[in-house]
């Protein structure tokens with residue numbers, strides 16, 4: 001019967017984790033909420049039961065496990081409270097903007113053998129399994145990853161200092177799923193620039209980026225990203241892997257395999273994608289079976305390292321080894 005506490009009572013916690021899954025899960029009790037905005041925490045207590053409390057530590061002390069869902073630049077105290085109290089935690093991606101901090105947390109998580117999950121929900125979905133299976137026994141040669149859209153609506157995504165930029169905050173999902181299905185990325189070199197938002201108010205971020213990546217296997221690929229479709233042109237996101245005999249395209253809920261015999265696309269699943277990871281986390285907490293966790297803190301840090309390197313490499317003047 002895990003008692004779940006929450007640090008960061010905003011959009012993703014309410015709409016992706018609590019309302020679709022945690023609120024009605026027969027084995028979950030929502031215990032305590034902390035947010036720097038006390039009204040946000042109180043609104044969760046009013047709507048879902050449990051209590052609004054005055055600190056991260058109080059959330060931990062009242063809970064068997066904690067969800068951390070705060071802006072990318074706000075990490076620190078929440079993880080500290082979990083580590084000091086030995087509380088298992090789920091943390092939304094990106095797990096930090098400071099790789100050194102994330103490495104310290106990872107070391108302590110490892111030392112305590114603490115159960116953790118980072119919010120890379122796609123790994124838990126049928127489409128990520130299909131992506132991985134479609135590549136088994138084939139040799140990935142070229143791997144392209146992309147996310148294209150217009151000006152982001154979420155306020156912190158307008159600032160590189162708050163979000164880490166589009167690759168760190170958003171394309172991270174694509175990079176992580178590709179790591180899961182294809183393998184590890186060894187080196188990155190890329191550029192990012194602000195092209196369309198030069199005169200935009202309330203904006204300090206790049207709106208396009210392109211990086212070349214080298215996989216440990218020797219495969220090469222690209223990560224391209226765009227916030228510049230401000231005129232309403234259609235966007236999209238996904239990854240495509242080219243092997244000698246097939247092209248495998250993953251786009252969220254579906255996978256398309258193209259061969260010389262034609263093309264086949266999987267049926268899209270109907271559950272919200274975050275539900276798969278939440279159910280896995282609860283089951284892991286209940287049973288103690290950490291093999292159910294496909295995105296532990298200590299592994300996800302590699303996704304963070306790749307995405308941070310994309311943001312830095314253009315400025316450092318050379319490829320960055322991960």
Ligand SMILES: NC(=O)c1ccc[n+]([C@@H]2O[C@H](COP(=O)([O-])OP(=O)(O)OC[C@H]3O[C@@H](n4cnc5c(N)ncnc54)[C@H](O)[C@@H]3O)[C@@H](O)[C@H]2O)c1
Pocket residue numbers: 007008009010011012013034035036037040069070071072074075078092093094119120121154169
């Ligand atoms: N996995 C996904 O698909 C997905 C989707 C959207 C957002 N996210 C991630 O989830 C995280 C939260 O995003 P969101 O859209 O819910 O943001 P949000 O702004 O809606 O909510 C964040 C909440 O955290 C609170 N907060 C800020 N600093 C805090 C601190 N130091 N301690 C406690 N509370 C604090 C804010 O007051 C706010 O209520 C981000 O890292 C974002 O990248 C993940």
